[in-house]
Amino acid sequence: GENVEQHPSTLSVQEGDSAVIKCTYSDSASNYFPWYKQELGKGPQLIIDIRSNVGEKKDQRIAVTLNKTAKHFSLHITETQPEDSAVYFCAARDGGTYKYIFGTGTRLKVLA
Amino acid sequence: DTAVSQTPKYLVTQMGNDKSIKCEQNLGHDTMYWYKQDSKKFLKIMFSYNNKELIINETVPNRFSPKSPDKAHLNLHINSLELGDSAVYFCASSQVTLNTEAFFGQGTRLTVV
Secondary structure, three states: OOOEEEEOOEEEEEOOOOEEEEEEEOOOOOOEEEEEEEOOOOOOEEEEEEEOOOOEEEEOOEEEEEEOOOOEEEEEEOOOOHHHOEEEEEEEEOOOOOOEEEOOOEEEEEEO | OOOEEEEOOEEEEOOOOOEEEEEEEOOOOOEEEEEEEOOOOOEEEEEEEEOOEEEEEOOOOOOEEEEEEEOOEEEEEEOOOOHHHOEEEEEEEEOHHHOOOOEEOOOEEEEEO
8 A cells, every 4th residue: 555754754944944845655556645734733734736747836835846756746835934834744645545645744843 | 614524622531431523524525534643643544435335444443433324424433442542533525536635624632531
């Protein structure tokens, strides 16, 4: 089955700097890769996603890149703000099942 | 107009008790899930139902029993609660035919004392 690894587990950046979170997956049949943001006391919420037929996607300050050959995908947040502080999860949709397999999470702290 | 709603939000109970968590989605999705998030924030899938049929059943103790009375509802019943069951349980739903994201509820924090 699918396995998703995520790094780093914690990340502190100064306000205005960029943050990058990286994930790798194991199942080459996975074709959908969402990123979630989880704020304290809330459920994970989608912030951006990418499908395997696309290499990059951008939405304002957030971008995601996908390298299918290397089975890597990354989240890039530019011009970080204190409200970006949260736990971020990458996920992969297992192509053979209905599962969303999650990475282990990255706790991002943006320092004002 | 909450998309995925769970009740209760908090649940404190003694070891050995039986408890249920309820979940409802109003998105018209065909698939619902239960995920467990432990103290380290790991999100692990437990069960999934598609159109009321159980399609994913991970290695979960059989004290946990999901039930889906219709495709908008997925409940989780837990028998003989143990200390290690303490966690946050998330319900989610998705429309798998569209290959889009899963929508999550706000979670139920279960504390077994």
